[in-house]
Amino acid sequence: MEYNFADIEQKWQQFWVDKKTYHVEIDESKPKFYVLDMFPYPSGAGLHVGHPLGYIASDIYSRYKRHQGFNVLHPMGFDAFGLPAEQYAIKTGTHPAITTEENIERYMTQLNNIGFSFDWDRKVVTSDPDYYKWTQWVFTKLFSSWYNNASDKAEDIHLLVQIFEINGNIKIAAACTQEETFTADEWKAMSEQEQQGILMNYRLAYQSHTAVNWCPELGTVLANDEVKDGLSVRGGHPVVKKTMKQWSLRVSAYAQRLLDGMEKLDWSDSLKEMQKNWIGKSVGATVFFRLEEHEEKMEIFTTRPDTLFGATFMVIAPEHEWVTMLTKEDQKTEVEEYVVWAKNRSERERMTEVKKVSGVFTGSYAIHPFSGNRVPIWIADYVLTSYGTGAIMAVPAHDSRDYAFAKKFDIPIVEVVSGGDISVESYDAKTGVLVNSDFLNGMKVKQAVGEAIKKLRALGIGEKQINFRLRDAIFSRQRYWGEPFPVYYKDGMPQVLNIKDLPLELPAVDKYLPTEKGEPPLARAENWNTKDGYPLEVDTMPGFAGSSGYYLRYMDPTNQTQYFSPEAVNYWQDVDLYIGGAEHATGHLIYSRFWNKFLFDLGMVVKEEPFKKLVNQGMIQGRSNFVYRIKGTNQFVSFGLRKEYDVQRIHVDINIVDNDVLDTEAFRKWQPEFANAEFILEDGKYTCGWEVEKMSKSLYNVQNPDELIEKYGADTLRLYEMFLGPIEQSKPWDTKGIEGVFRFIKKFWRLFHKQENELELSDAEPTKEELKVLHKTIKKLHEDIERFSFNTGVSAFMICANELSELKCNKRVILEPLTVLIAPYAPHLAEELWQLMGHNESIVDATYPEFNEAHLKESNFSYPVSFNGKMRFMIDLPIDMGKEEVEKAVLAAEEAQRWLEGKTVRKIIVVPKRIVNVVVG
C-alpha cells in the first residue's frame, strides 16, 4: 500500500488546467477577496526553496477563503524588467526578451508543480508592451499633474496654468522646486520655453539637474533605496554622487499622506516603523540669519528653535551655493582644498568615516537674530545639501555632532538647557529648563520651542516648518531593459506622447551598451524619433516603475482601452492580503502607495491605500555543511576530531550530506581535487560541521524545490515549508524534517485505505470521541489560519491523524470534513480523496466544515493541582463544580496529604477550568 503522489499530483494539476478551476471573474453575488503575492523577478537560476514560502501561505489562505464562499482573486505575474537579463544580453548578445521569456516559462512550470491556485489568465508581465503601455500612460498623467497643497491632492497642470494667468505663483501652495516668484503679468510675458521650464518645477514627474547616485559599473543612476552602504543593492558596486539631468517622481509631495495612511493599515509594526523612519518627518522651524557683509539672509532648518541662544556657529554644506560668496580672501585656499577633498570622497568613505570630524572656517559671520552676536560660518561635510536648506545653526551644547565639531575647532559651547553636563558631552534630550536664553529662561523645552517660534514670526525672520527625509524618486535609468519613457523633445523641452501613440515599444539595438559618447543604449537605436521627427528620450524607467501598479492591472489584465475598467476596480477594490518580503519596505511599498494615492486623486481607484493587510514572510536561510581538511594534505577529519589537527574548513554540497553524515564516495566524485581524499572517521562515519548562512550557490547550500517534489511530492513540500516555523520569522532550511511531514501524509492517506490501497470508509455513526477530535481540529485550524500560524496548523493535522489512527476511525462523516479542512494545505491529496469518496466536482468549492461547540463539551475537567506554585498531581472533577467544592475535593484528595502534612493551608486559589494552587507554609 502506497500513496502514489507522483501520479496523483500530475493528474490534478492537469485537471485544474483543463477545467480552468482557478479562473475567476467578477461575480456580484459573492463577496470578493484579493490575495496578492509579490511577483518574482524571473532569474535564470530558477526558484529555490525560499521563494515559494510566501506563495504557499497565500495559496492556503486563498483556498481557505474560497471554501468560505468568497470570490478570490489570486493572480501571479512577473517583474520582468531588470539587470540580470540585460547583463546576460551584454555578454551573449541574446535579446533580454528571449531570456526573460525562457525564465518565465521555467518559473511557471516550477510554480505549477507546487500546485498553486493562480489564475494564469490574469498573468501580468511588466516587460510586455501590453502591460507597460499603462506604466507609460501613468507617467504621462504624472507629468501632466501638480500637487495642490491647499486641496491636498494632485490636480491637472492646466489648472495650475490658469492660476498662474490670474495670480502668478505668489499665492500658490504647491509641492514644487520653484523658488522665484512671479506675477500674472510676468507669467504671460514669458516665452513658451520659459513657461515650460517653470512648469517643470511643479510636475509630479519632472526633469531636473540633481545630484544622483551614479553607479559607474552598472552605467546607470540608482534610487536611494537601491543603494546600501554606498554600494548598489544589485551587484554591490560602488556608487558615487554625480549631478545629472534626470526624471524624478515627486513622491515627497505625498509624504504626509503616506505617513497618515499607515495608521489604518494592518501591517506589522516593524514594517510601519521602517516606512516611518524612511519618510522621516521632523517638526521644527526655519530661521533666517542676517549676514554681516551681505544682503542675503541665510535660511536654516532646526528642530530645536528653543536652543537658539546656544547657537555659537553656523555650518553650510561643501556643495552649498554660497560657499564662494562667503569665503574670505585669506581663507580661500583652505576652503577650496576642503571643498575639493569633500567632493571627491566617495559616498562609502563618507559613510564609514562618520566619526571623523572635518571642516573649515569661511571667514564670514552671520548675526544672531536675538542676541545680535557675530556667529562664525563654517563649511563641513557633516551638513548635507539634500536635507533642509543645506545650512544649520550649530548648538554644540545640545547636539552631539555640533559638540564634536566645536571641541575639535575650539568653538565656545554655551549651555542653554539645564540637565546635562556639557563639559563631558552634549545634552541632546528634550527635557530640562532653559538657561542663558534671555526671554526663554526658566521655560521648559516644549514651551520654549513655541515661544521661540512666536518671536521669530513676530520679527518676520522665521516660521514653524516641517521637513521630511523622504526624497523624490529618481526615475531615470541609463539602461536598455526597462520601459521607454513616453517622452520626446521639442526645441529641447520634453513633451509626453499621446495615449494613442502608446505603447512606445523598446527599439532594437545593435549592442546593449552605452554609445561611444556615453549615452544610454537606446541612443543606438536607429530612427529613435517620433513620426514627426522629434527625438525620443533615451533613458528608461527603473525597476519599480512596473511593479508600482501591477496589482491594479490584475483586476482587468487584458483591457485594451483602459488601465483597468471602473467595473473591475469597483468590484475588486484593493488587496485584502499581501504577502511578501520585508526587503521592499522602503522601495516598492512606498512607490506603490504613492502610485495608488495618485490614481486615487485622479478618481481612478476607489481605495486610498492599496494593501489592507500585509504579511512579511521571513527569509529562508541556508544550512551549510563543512568538511575539515588537514592543512597541506588531502586528508579530511570528522567534525568531532577536528580540534586535534590544524584544519581548514571547506563548504561541502549539502546534497551529498545526509543528517550531517558525509557520503564519502560522492564527495570524492564531487570535485576532481577531492578524488583521492582520505577520511579520518568517527564511529565509522564522517560527520560534517554546519552553520546557518545565506542560501547561496557559492556556499553549496541551495535547496531546489524540484528535487524535493520529485522525492516527496508537492503536498509534502507545501506542508513542510509551513511546518518549518512561523511564517514571519527567518529560519534555516533543513531538509531532514521533511520526512516527518511525508510520514504524516502517508498516515493521513492510510486513514482512508485498507492494506491493498483500496478505499475503505465506514458509514457508521461517529463516536463522541471521534467527533471531539474532528471539531477540536476544525476549531484549531480556523484560529491558526486567521492568525497566519500555519506551522501550528500543520501540527494540528498531525495530532488529528495520530488520534484518529489510534481510534481506528475510518468513518465518512469524520474523514469527509477533514478532507476539506486539509484541501488548502495539500490540495492534490484532498482532490484525490474527495474523488475517491464519490464526488465529481473539484474540492475547491466544497463548503468549509463548521465548528460545533457541543462536541467539545466535557463533563469533567482534569485540574492540575499546585502547592506553592509547583504542580504536583492531577485531579478529575466535574466541570461545573463550584470553587468551594473544588477546594474541598482537592484538600481531601489522597495525593494531597503528603503535601499538607505538618503544614498550614494559608490560601487556596481556584481558577475554574484552569488550575488549583494551594499555598501552604
Next chain:
RNA sequence: GCUCGGAUGGUGGAAUUGGUAGACACGUUGGACUUAAAAUCCAAUGGGCAUUGCGCCCGUGCGGGUUCAAGUCCCGCUCCGAGUACCA
C-alpha cells in the same frame, strides 16, 4: 549611535488572555515485523540525583522585582538578527 525584533531540549519549534514549560516533528537509543533492506509499528528521550517503589531537585540568555502563580508583566544588563545612518 538610533529604531524595531529575538534568545525555550541535540535540532526546527509549541505554550493565543499571567495558570500543567517543551505540543508537533526531526534526530538519537532500544524493540517488533523482514532472509535482508525499505516501509510501518511500539517504547524511551530537558539536565541532575535516586533508581527499592513512590519519587525529589534544577531548568525558558543573565541579574533583580511584582504575583498565590512569570517563558509570558516591570527594572537593569548580555548576546544575536533586521532596518537606518552625520536628516540638524
